[in-house]
Amino acid sequence: MARVRRLLIRVVTACLIQVARWVVAANFLLAKWLPDRWLARLGHPVAVFMRHSHKDKILSRMEKVLGPFQSPAERDRVWKGHVEHIGRCVFEPFQMYWSTDEQLVADIRITGEELIQEALATGKGAVLFLDHMGNPGSLVAAFGLRGYDVAIAGNPVIAVEDMVARLFKRGRVERVLLGDRLPARMASVLKRNGLFGIFIDFPVVLKHNVVMPFGHTGVSVNLGPGLLALRQGAPIFGVTSTRVGSNRHHVVVTRIPDPVSIQSREAAAEVVGAALDAMCTTLRRHPEQWWPWDEVCLEQPAASSVSQDQPALK
Numbered sequence: 563m564a565r566v567r568r569l570l571i572r573v574v575t576a577c578l579i580q581v582a583r584w585v586v587a588a589n590f591l592l593a594k595w596l597p598d599r600w601l602a603r604l605g606h607p608v609a610v611f612m613r614h615s616h617k618d619k620i621l622s623r624m625e626k627v628l629g630p631f632q633s634p635a636e637r638d639r640v641w642k643g644h645v646e647h648i649g650r651c652v653f654e655p656f657q658m659y660w661s662t663d664e665q666l667v668a669d670i671r672i673t674g675e676e677l678i679q680e681a682l683a684t685g686k687g688a689v690l691f692l693d694h695m696g697n698p699g700s701l702v703a704a705f706g707l708r709g710y711d712v713a714i715a716g717n718p719v720i721a722v723e724d725m726v727a728r729l730f731k732r733g734r735v736e737r738v739l740l741g742d743r744l745p746a747r748m749a750s751v752l753k754r755n756g757l758f759g760i761f762i763d764f765p766v767v768l769k770h771n772v773v774m775p776f777g778h779t780g781v782s783v784n785l786g787p788g789l790l791a792l793r794q795g796a797p798i799f800g801v802t803s804t805r806v807g808s809n810r811h812h813v814v815v816t817r818i819p820d821p822v823s824i825q826s827r828e829a830a831a832e833v834v835g836a837a838l839d840a841m842c843t844t845l846r847r848h849p850e851q852w853w854p855w856d857e858v859c860l861e862q863p864a865a866s867s868v869s870q871d872q873p874a875l876k
Contacts, residue, residue: 788830
């Protein structure tokens with residue numbers, strides 16, 4: 563019976579993966595041929611399906627991080643904006659794929675780009691601490707299409723990794739999968755004076771996780787990006803993006819100060835914490851534009867959570 567159950571699970575999983583591939587392929591083609599207003603309407607019911615059952619959980623977490631809503635009307639407005647944002651994200655990466663380079667560069671504005679250019683002038687490359695504000699696809703297009711040598715690390719996406727890799731290639735960005743010689747890949751990119759991006763707000767592994775201050779509470783994050791970045795000795799920047807209109811985005815770059823501590827783990831916590839603080843500033847203005855609300859682990863940080871030094875990530 564157990565063997566039959568395992569076989570059934572494998573069959574069902576394979577079928578669901580294939581369905582997901584068909585859906586993504588269909589969305590990819592729809593984004594090419596349908597006008598933007600139709601895509602927005604199609605994306606909305608998908609967002610409702612994805613988020614409705616998590617509504618209370620998401621809104622509760624927003625209040626836990628950012629404080630209580632000022633009124634029921636504000637609560638409804640933020641929720642409506644969140645659903646709309648998720649709906650736009652259904653087709654937007656594919657719309658970016660079909661757009662011209664010139665249109666994407668015009669639609670994705672960068673503030674703080676001069677900071678990166680100054681860092682690259684030293685020849686050491688730069689590490690970008692990314693987050694999931696706005697549409698992360700805008701981060702891919704923002705730098706690659708402006709001629710930067712960019713690699714971005716991420717977790718493999720079950721069923722649609724081929725499509726994700728295709729979108730990265732369109733943005734002229736190298737995709738690095740977590741677990742695929744990440745330290746060596748980062749070192750290689752920085753050695754050629756490139757940019758290496760890694761997400762810091764949504765950990766997918768438990769090693770090196772700590773609870774860091776996050777608004778009025780704390781969030782479990784991974785210190786691995788900080789440990790890796792500090793080991794390379796390259797300047798670090800926080801990079802966040804928000805949607806500012808239909809298919810238009812604003813990417814903001816901030817310099818992360820060098821850590822005060824000489825202990826590797828505490829120094830990593832300093833730089834990751836600084837990036838989270840910068841992200842939280844944007845989150846207060848656009849709470850509806852962060853999609854991992856229902857996934858991240860929120861809890862009060864302990865004062866000693868990063869007090870003991872550990873060796874750098876291998």
